[in-house]
Amino acid sequence: MDIGNPDVAIKQLQHVNYYRLSGYWYSFRRHSGQHREDDFYPGTILQDVVKLYNFDEALRTATFACLTPIELTVRALLGHELGLLDECAHLKPGILGPQAGKGAIYSTWLKRYEKSLRESKEDFVSHHRVRYGGTLPVWAAVEILDWGALTYLYGFAPRGIQDSVADKFGLTAPQLGSWMKSLNVVRNICAHHGRLFNRVHAIKPKLPKVGQYPHLDETRNEMNRTFGQLSLIQHMLHHRGIGRPQLLPAVLRSYPDVKLLPLSHTGAPANWGESALWR
Template identity: 40%
Template sequence: MTDQLALLKSRGLLVDNDTAALNYLARIGYYRLSGYWYPLRVIDTETSLQQNQPVRFDHFMPESHFEDVVKLYVFDKKLRLLALDALERIEMALRVDVAHLLGEKDPCAHMKPKCLHGNFAKKAITKGSNKGKTEHQVWLEKYETMLNRSRREPFIAHHRAKYNGCLPVWVAIEVWDFGLLSRLFEGMQFADKNRIAAKYGLTDGEQLAKWLKSLNFVRNVSAHHSRLWNINVLELSACPTNWPKMNHSRPYMYFAVMAQLLAVICPNSSWTQRLIALIDEFPNSRNGMLTLQDFGVVEGAVEWLNQFQK
């Protein structure tokens, strides 16, 4: 750890308290913290232009402090916990929405192609390892894997015996993860998706389906304790036209999505207030290189969140 700290100092990172810095390196790790001091490193302009992406030197910009790196790490940890809090509530609510709607069609509607959209349940995949299967068949394989992991649960054994191996959808939801939920929602019939979307102030179920895929990406990042605050979101959703123009490849827009959904699911929650308070805690670095713009915040977008508070 001493050698690591000496290396950082030699590259220009200012350390105000050696004892504290060594403690953080021991508890969090050099590699994990490196993702948080990366924005403080000097940009190699020439190579960046050649490769059309930011490339940085090993040395740091003036006034780069180890303390600011730690504050950013703590901010990111709080951000992940806030995301997981919201996403748990959203997942539980959407599970119930899907179970109620599909259950009206058939207790085992999630297993039956006729209850789902044809592109999902009948159209064969044309390439890749799942070529020849339908998306529904792939979904059922993943569902069966999760079911087997929970086979010792008394409620699973009871319902599998009672329903000849098919758990009714209102029981099956208990073994789904967010990814399985979002994929089945995407495969539902248009009218069914629209009906659920309307509950959350959306006219288009396809928009909600994309939101759920994006939120599943954020959930996976958060659940695996990965850096979230400035990550490039890979499952993109379009920014709604009636929202402030936001960068949909950055996380902030998806926190706004969570705020809108939570305003319906638990309107008395303080979650949005806690998000706004956390944003106020963002540790702008002393050299100005750590900014909320990398999180995806644009002018007026934080104040705009107040509409989702009761």
């Protein structure tokens, strides 16, 4: 690798840990069979690696920002629908769906919820402790759940409630459940500063039938790549009219000119910018 000015390279490695940055030059290493060699492809320069690192930082920030209104919307919708069932539906597994009665899943979730409740510093939680003994109604309880716990609560909900929430995003209950699980992984990558732009994702979300949403059909075969996962986010933002759906397209257009690792490494097709989701 051409590291350029050694003093600049040293300064860069004082700013970003060697092993963190090495994840961004991994794809520049020669590929032989099933293994990567220690040598790099000709033309590899440290400056390109740093450009990709900086781009990925911007992509993570934008992705996290776009996931926030989606999370808040699901909280509001689920809290409302469960509240119509019972004001403390989250504490009554007997009136929830069949998933709440399987094994120790619900009891494990409840312990996690109670821990969040004990540790919460929110004013509304303190208010409920003083006025109502600390038992939160479900529309308040959803506000102390992280994305993972919220996903479990959605899974515990009766199917009719799941359907009602999912329909707001133009999805079926199983589809929204799988999307929430998939995007929880993406959210955690962003929160923990992981490499996102060229990651291969293990969880593939369930998609609507072909033809229902042509903009999703265009990336149907790339759902294990980051661009496919970002397409889920774009769909949810557009369908509900929430957040800033122009943010991710703007970041993707800023992808650096790195010949050895073009934008296609995100899973984006050549004509990605022409899609209704990304224009």
